[in-house]
Amino acid sequence: IVKREVTRVITPGTIIEDELLSTSNNYMMSVYESKSGEIYTVLADTSTGDVVVKAFDSLDDLIDFVNTHEITQVICPESMYPQLRDKIKVFIDRLDDWYYTNTIDAIKEAYNVFSIDHFELGDAHYPFGALVKYLNYTINKQAKLRFPRTLDESKYMILDSTTIENLSLVPGERGKNLYDVLNKTKTPMGSRLLKWVILHPLKDRREIEKRLDMVSAFLEDKLLMNEVREYLDGVYDLERIINRIQYDSAKPKDLISLRLTLEVIEPLRDALASNDELSKLLEDLPDLSVVKEKIQSAMYDEIEGELGEGKIIKEGVSKELDEYRELLYHSNEKLKDFEEIERAKTGIQKLKVGFNNVFGYYIEIPKGQVKNAPEHYTRLQTLVNAERYTTPELKEFENKIMAAKQKVEALEKALFENLCNEIKVYTEQLQKVAETLSWIDIYTTFAYVSSLYGYARPVLSDGELEILQGRHPVVERFVDSFVPNDTYMDNRLRMFILTGPNMSGKSTYIRQVGLIALMAQIGCFVPASFAKIPVFDRIFTRMGARDDISTGKSTFLTEMSEVALILSKATERSLVLLDEVGRGTSTFDGISIAWSMSEYIYNEVKCKTLFATHFTELTELANAYDGIKNLTVDVKETADGVIFLHRVIEGVADRSYGIEVAAIAGLPQSIVDRAREILNIIVEKSDIEKKVGIL
Template sequence: MTHRTRAAQPSARSLRTGDFGDDLVPSRRQYLRLKAQYPNAILLYRLGDFYEAFDRDAEIVARDARITLTSRSFGRNGRVPMAGIPHHALNEYVSRLLAAGHTVAIAEQLSEPGKGLVERAVTRVLTPGTVAEAALLPANENRYLAAIAPLTDRIGLAWVDVSTGEFAALEIDGSERETALAEELARLAPAECLVPDDQTHPPVSAGRITRVERWHFDPDRAAQRLRTHFGTRTLAPFGCEHQPAATAAAGAILVYLERTNPALLPLLTSLRTELPGRRVGLDAATRRNLELTRSFRTGGTRASLIGVLDLTVTPMGARALRRLVNEPLRDLAEIQHRQEIVAALVSASEVRRRLEQILLGAGDLERLTSRIVQGNGSVRDFLSLRQALATAEAVIGTLQASDEPALRALAAETACCTDLAAILERAVVEDADGARIRPGFSPELDTALATVQQARQFLATLEQRERERTGIRSLKVGYNKVFGYYIEVTRPHLARIPSDYVRKQTIATGERFITPELKEAEARLLTAEAEIAELERAALARLTHEVTARVDALLRLAHWLARLDAFRSLAEAAVRYGWTRPHLDESDCLEIEAGRHPVVEALLDGQPFVPNDCRLGGEHPRIVLVTGPNMGGKSTYLRQVALIVLLAQIGSFVPARAARIGLVDRIFCRVGAHDDLPGGQSTFMVEMVETATILRQATQRSLVILDEVGRGTATQDGLAIARAVLEDLHHRVGARTLFATHFLELTTLADELPSVANAHVAAIEHDGHVVFLYRVLPGPADRAYGIHVARLAGLPSWVADRAESLLGEPPSRRSARPQFSDCRFARSSAAYQLALPGFPDGSDVAHALARDLIALDLTQISPRQALDWLFAWQARLRGTVTEGTA
């Protein structure tokens, strides 16, 4: 029996030193030497039509790229694990590896096979945050590389998208700097984050963590590196001259890009330093709960806010819109400027439709510019760039011809690169021969092409001329990669070949020959073709230089086009869904008339959505306690208010009849129940962590959305926590708050706390079934209808019946625990009602009716709302009379 030997795996020391011994076959030695240069990356080694990984890399690739693990023999060195990726599917599998957080080094073949060991070298190193190839990136999302530079009393954060050239930094100080950093990371969602190698606890929300040497974050070295890169003597133009932490983070990014892919550096033409507090604060929980860019149910953008808003026609426009949604503003002037543009596009319907058609030609100018600047541009890429510049010129002309002053002003904010467009017009063309360098741009190239054309014409006529000269009708002129051009003659006609034919190859059916004339034509053709390839590269290099010299202007133009597409999308959404322009000011009022949930309404597919009002702050209570049954619409109502405020502060129209919104500094949204098992947190713990975050960080200018605080623990504990939270929001925080709860006992706080009011989502019981009205009305709910909702969910009837019988038992039979000290439930002949302190136990329907009637605002209620209110009370009173008669 023979045994296959397994090759020894390369040791860490051998990879570090490059000492692999003398007994390796050349290809194995070459692979290991390349691997030693990139020990922390997965090395994909080109072998013919495959990119191969070996050893431990192969096992990782097989697992994370989901391909088959095999093995390969290296002669007497034994077999090693191997996993191969077809060259035509490289991008697909590399995307999987990057998504799993790996760094990938790609080794290409630099010499032709067949002449000894093929020369290979690593030509690209890809990390999750430094991917620039469009094929490896989501078209509608930015992919950020971030860096965190912690100093003694402040934190620097920098981020870059190497596919678009966006490069920015921020410095955070103060006692809440860790919280502010977490919010920024939640906004950016970086694919990779650089931290000093001695940082022990990097943020868990920072994507793939890459540790680099601490000295890269030295502020003085980083400042010098930035000045060298931008060619300036000071960093004052970039706003970070006196921000050492921001400078340190930005400098660390430059060093990392120099190490991984220096070709990306020319795209970083400027650095934007942002000021803290410019944006509305949104923590990770709020972004998740409001489903801004991802839906709980679908896992994608469908059924999310961005899924409703995104009517863009360019990938860069979609990315710009996503940034708008992720970055609502606190700057009233900037919000109003955006509103003016959106309102103008809403009014100018013909301009809006025209822009939609024109912008289709812009493509992804941001990433196209990136690809060209890196030296990867093809003739077709330059054609696409020429088309994008022509599109920009048409867009500017359309805006300038508009009757809307805001659109004419917008056109004046940018300039088209007309000189570059003229160069591209002279340089590239697409005709019947395909995309090519236009004749006249490179005379040397034109000469070489003419030579090739002459040689090909000679070869095209050679076969017919030789047939006529020799009289051999079956004579053929052919070509293959090994032997080049030849004349083929079958065996029966070999006696008729001319004397100038030189035998080149014997085949089964005859012989192949070459003539001096054919050999000369072949030499001219091959020489000219090699010269053409070199001259085409030189022409593309010239064009690349022209683009690189204008990269700053090109990226500004691309950014302008992207924002215009995003604003056009907001205007299109406003028209399509019937939204209105909100009024924003610096007050603390929040007044929404007939508001709707933008996502729920869009998913109703034409069915009517029941709108509801909301009034918080100003002359109205700052806290509204919302009660009512499950499935009644409480969560929808709460979230729609938060989304309307967010939409208003990105400059969008909103789904409401009218809205007045005093700017908020932060939005907090704690809804739903979920756990964090990997983090060791139960559902209740997650709920309490999120609630604690709100109470510690919310201000008087914040908007707070709380749903079912305290439901994850025992009833009495939860009720006590919920009341304490509500009191703290009222007494200390003062934020505008919507507080939904099933603890009906809490509704008595409206009588005790002056800034608290009750509201409930209306529902009626008819023939033993609950009917949800989805209308938010003043006053508290009378009960939770929990058993009715359980029946709707399919709870077996015998279980629901048993629950109703238990509900009818005295409280002492249901629980031995004492009731909450200030509020309790009491059983009456009609149903459970809230017994208020100072009133006798039992149902006091007349008192409840009087209280609800007094709470009605007759100056605001519509006829339809009045009828709904009367209908609900009539049904309730009928039930009471019927039970009393029985």
Template sequence: MSHKKEHTPMMQQYLAIKKDYPDAFLFYRLGDFYELFFDDAKKAAQLLEITLTSRNKNSKKQVPMAGVPHHAVQGYIDRLIELGYKVAICEQVEDPKLAQGMVKREVVQVITPGTVMQGEAVDENKNNYLAAITSEAGTYYLAYVDLTTGELKICALPSQEALLNELMSLDVREVVLAPGQLVQLQHILEDYLNILISHPEMTELDPALLTYLEKIDQHLMDALKLLLLYVQETQMRTIDHLQDVEVYEPEHYLIYGQNVRRNLELVYSLRDHSRKGTLLWLLDQTKTAMGGRLLRQWLEKPLLLQTDIQKRQDQVQQMIYHFFERADLVESLGSVYDLERLVAKIAFGTANARDLIQLKTSLEQIPALRAILQEMGGEGANKVFAEIEDALDEVPEVRQLIERSIVESPPLSVTEGAIIKSGFDHQLDDYHDAMTNGKKWLLEIEQRERKATGINNLKIGFNKVFGYYIEITRANLEKLEEERYERKQTLVNSERFITDELKELESKILEAEEKSQALEYELFIQIRSEIKKYTKRLQQLAHTVATIDVLQSLAKVSEENQYVRPKLSPQSKMVKIIKGRHPVVEHVMQESEYVPNDIFFDEKTSILLITGPNMSGKSTYMRQFALTVILAQMGCFVPAEYAELPIFDKIFARIGAMDDLIAGQSTFMVEMTETNQALQSATEKSLLLFDEIGRGTATYDGMALAEAIIEHVHDEIGAKTLFSTHYHELTALQDRLNGLQNVHVGAVEEAGALIFLHQVTPGTADRSYGVQVARLAGLPELLLARASDILSQLEESRDQIFIDYPRMQQKSNKKDISEKELKPLESEQQLSLFQTSAHTTTEQEVLQTLATLKISVTSPLEALNLLHQLKQKLNAQD
């Protein structure tokens, strides 16, 4: 920082303030502009595409400078926030008229990606979360808040993996860590998740915020305190709209990781990271912004308790049954604004008069919503909307206050008047009368002066610089009685004058206008403060209306797409889905015919081993099962003709290949890592989706891993599993694993063309049709012909060497040849016998050869392994 003598007092003030906010763009208020200086100016000029100039242009000590108009500042702030930066707003905090020397300025708010409250940087369709993290003995404690709605929650997570999954599911924009703590985690969050990391000053918490720490476990309290300290530090005002702290346990909801979220395209599309083509996109028929946000929360956290799921199912079903009433409900919801964020703006002190009118309009819909629900909900024990009806608080005090006080179409500004209704305040009415009569008096003066001077085009005008004036054209100046008129301004074609009468009237009118505007602003602040007292009631109402909106959205989607209510049996292990469909694929295909498929697991079956060619629909089949589970446990109906399901606790999916080259992990390493996470965390109540496990390494390595994984899931976990593979040899596992069943997706060749049937049926596929799929992709015919020849050679060689692996009856023990067993092979006769066995073509011949050598085996796979060892050892003897 430069020495004080090198800068003006104003720049010294700027530098002193900037010193406290080194990681933020400092927007320094000067008149009608916010100015940025030094490096802030250079960087902002580049990011915001604004002009970079300099202060003290004639001096050797020029200061880089860039500025934006105060009335347009929000747009520039939004752009910086969206890019992940912070902005410190520095305002004048004293009246320049009263200042002795330099006007005092202070930072009044720091806006960050996690604390932004308004503007384009806030997406109405999703929450804007700021989180704080602490850790103790391997457990992570997470507290997070959405300042735009006041939502405040905390939880404990057992591992870093669980923490990262929760952060990604919440789509957290900024994380607060204690200075010097969790450095490795900070690296992961910044470099791989692109989350802004912030560190608060470890000061004392405002007493008003201390109440949020009461009755909370110490470890959770530490995370919450860290979060509130940062909110206090950045917002610099009372935060009255925070909701009661909700302590929750993630394991009380259906758990799925980021790879499941990504592979199933629940929220973001794999193609362009947009909402289109996702399950959320399909389900979102909500009419309010808060309903849209709640729908996403339900999707991110499906339920586990059967009673909670059935309650939602009952409500969705009632809405499906009552089509016309639901249409009226949707119409009323269309007039409800974003109550959550309106309430937050009111409590935060940023709401304008139009926001209050939106609040009033929303409250006017509540009686209609209650009446419609009463018609839809039934009577007595069947009254499924009773709790919702009771929570529909009309908050009449607020509606009536706004009705009495605020005009129907107020301006955006709250400081320039025209927002308070006549009759609300007597003093204001007096000012309005003076202003109204003043205009009448001006017209009377204008008519009187025209008559007195004989100048018919004489007119009275007004501007902010000169006030009121009488304007006379130059051609009529000779008619004017100079002694009564005082010259005020000379124009090219006219002169402007003032009279004693006009001066007196001007004083009255301007005083009334000035006092009227000041009083209106004061009254508006009082009205807003009064509404603020109803924050908790309004927030509860907002959540209730959002719930209604989500339920009608699920009902609409279920009805339009002919979904059915699933039967959920927590104690059962049965899965029975008849003619199930992938909800999004079915919707996108539109006129194309989607082929539905059954999914069946009896009580004993835990694994369906799926074979079939690429592009035949194996992955779609797997995904539709997982999506059906998620929809069911959200409380929605599901795309099928019939569905009977257990309640799952976790979903794991390894579908597709995602390289992580930056982290130094290959596709196969990612595959194995994700598989390990599933195997380590899954229970018998989980759902596993494994697509082509083992394909990223050598054939035998991959096949061995795939078989071992299947056996481990079957023997040790017992989770319901869909396992697709091109290792057709694995289908023999059905003969010795009681809980495994083979299914396949069919395809046929007609006139050299491959036709996918997209139908999943019991049994195994005979081949993978890889060359035919390559032909569909348009590879050159010459190449395809050569591939067919090579394939024939490989298959012939495999038939000779591989000993009919699919007919394996028992598990291979991968027996090793001992020296004792090798010794009898030293004779020429035995060696010749072994060499002959290398050319055998059937399993029986090989087994007979090994029996002759007095070597026992339990399976063809073991026989193949032993023959390979024998050949190596005999070659070594030679």
């Protein structure tokens, strides 16, 4: 019914208006399976122009990646849709086969190059070309993308979705997370980069040290740190602005924001010049004062009204525009003159000249004086108390004004467009500026947070893990007082069996070790008085229990699948955190599996492992193996009840206090009493523990 020309198709991945975007990234992913079964993908963020090429070994890896990264839309061939549909939560668009033909040409055209050999795409040109075509169609003009970069797996630690969720690294289902604690960034670009940094811990020791050096340098000169952070307050979302300029959708306020951002660079350079280490940060920064000046000389400093109303482009830029503006703005004076003359001619003192949207300009005469209206007045409109007229002269005046208005609109828009086109030439340099400012934001943020929360610079080791007075960075922010704990592991002493009462803080403790290691590897200081951290190749977690009935995976199968993944991927250099294993099945099955799994990890994988469990039977492992130690969380039983001290000590928990917790949770007293009765009967006579002693 409604016929409209398609100007732009909006899909979740192609939104470029700032208002609709959070400060996060907005990647669209194009997926393609080669005949040999490898999966090639290309990711593009249309709001920043970033393009990433990435291959996957299996569909599961791909799905995990999609569900852990900020991907808002997936496009794939019709044939892959059934495999992806149920496993990926984001919007999937299926493409016809023609999208995957002539893909190399499509890419060449997008980048305006003759060859794309240097992109080293391999078969990734299929999803890449399809993506380009898709963008061309949805945004209805040539997609503006930066040169593709390859996500270097060897450089970054892989984090699976389970671990990202279990450690609460970034905002998600769970409220509190590491990102929110660390995010004191000053710019939207910085906060986007921070999220990326948290999800991509480094594996290269030198790279980590380089980041830590920058953070140290800022921490050593807090005055400078605060000064730089103040400058960053004046930095706008350059990445998005650049992109809007490229897509011809920039608005006047974007250029003003761009100019203000560029004005920050000189004072920033001056400030950092005082520090040898930090001045390096701006070394490669291109000089963009020419862009700043272009904007300054063409546009007013403050924006009033909409583009086209004649209040954006400065006087003196265009003689023509100035003339039409003059005509438009002085029409009021001329109308006053005309009114005076008509009053004089007709002798009607209450004669008024006015304007209304539908009838245009009119001469209004009160009802009582209508008989004195001259013959050449043509009636336009009758009101209750007055009549309105026009004359050929007034009509001509009106036509002139209206034409001037349209001219001002067209001219101002054209001049603004020219200005944007001139700035487009500097896209690459502007992107460099955006990147540099983002990293400065990250380093100063890490320095600021470290000073605010008392973090210490981690020391990187070859195998030793030593944390003194370690804290959980997220939990410590939300409790009144947090009890710090030490941790020591090395290549020999590499597994802890942690037993302890409910609610004593077992989960907090093992996550804290994982988070401290991760923070060190993103180049941030860590919540501890001292920390020596080996560079881990991966952090694995298995926590909680949850079934997924629609995929037919029972709670226990989910749990075991996670364990299987860890066992197959973990190396001697990994960190494994286990919070209950074997709870989803019968007790005997559970203990047997947990025991044999622990033995396997200890003997075969040899990675550092923290295992929190309610199976006290497992503490017998420490007797059998030299490098396994039992930890527990200290409690004090008083007359009024149990006090959890949250202090991790060597030893085995003697009780779980489960019934006490049930009472706290509000179970009726009769149930609690009866449960105690039953417990006494079954505990008294049990002997499982004695039996496992013989294993």
